[in-house]
Amino acid sequence: MLKSNRFRLYFSSDKELYQAIKNIFGYYPGNIHLYKLAFRHKSATTKKVNGIRLNNERLEYLGDAILSAVIADYLFKSFPYKNEGFLTEMRSKIVSRVSLNKLSLKLGLQQLIRSGGEPSAKAKSAGGDAFEALIGALYLDKGYRFTRRIIIKRIVNIHFDIEQLIESEISYKSKLNEWAQKEKREINFAVLEEIGEKHKKQYMVAVEIDNKAISKAQDYSIKGAENLAAEKAWIKIESESESK
Secondary structure (H helix, E strand, O other), X not given: OOHHHHHHHOOOOOHHHXXXXXXXXXXXXXXXXXXXXXXXXHHHOOOEEOOEEOOOHHHHHHHHHHHHHHHHHHHHHHOOOOOHHHHHHHHHHHHOHHHHHHHHHHHXXXXXXXXXXXXXXHOOHHHHHHHHHHHHHHHHHHOXXXXXXXXXXXXXXXXXXXXXXXXXXXXXXXXXXXXXXXXXXXXXXXXEEEEOOHHHOEEEEEEEEOOEEEEEEEEOOHHHHHHHHHHHHHHHHHHHHHHO
């Protein structure tokens, strides 16, 4: 950042956010409004522009896709002799909601989230959602190549122990099956549709409990989609049990 721009930020009302982004990613943001939007929880939506709600949900959607693509590319190049199942499992461990929620706590993102005071704004997933939205803002502000470099150098290399992740085993399908047996519920994974063609094909999978779909996810393999959908279902079950 030019000295004149850096000088101006110290007199900006957003100087705390400028500095927070610098501390997390190692650079000062260009378009600060994108980052402010990334931390605006849906409970803090105040107005609409052309019918679009102004909160971080759209940035979260974009950031989720960018983060998944960067991690997939990183793992593909880091493990040239590992099969698709290994790569899918490793990516799930890094970009899982549980993992991103823990990461957001380490980065202190909760203190930056603007909410309307609803209970959902304080949910465990709010931090992970904000992180994905932050990646979306970073991508729009700096482009893909810059974003990829930041994710690998400032996030993966610093906050993830890849060797430990390889040895760890996180099976949300197993967790769901154990829960279903204990609660005497019926769990089913249903492939809802196939999206795209050939090597670009993705699978949409739903987790059904007692024939009622409670979560959906898509991935380039049925196994990957099942794992992602199972994670979403498990988080929902945990959240409901905590609220009782």
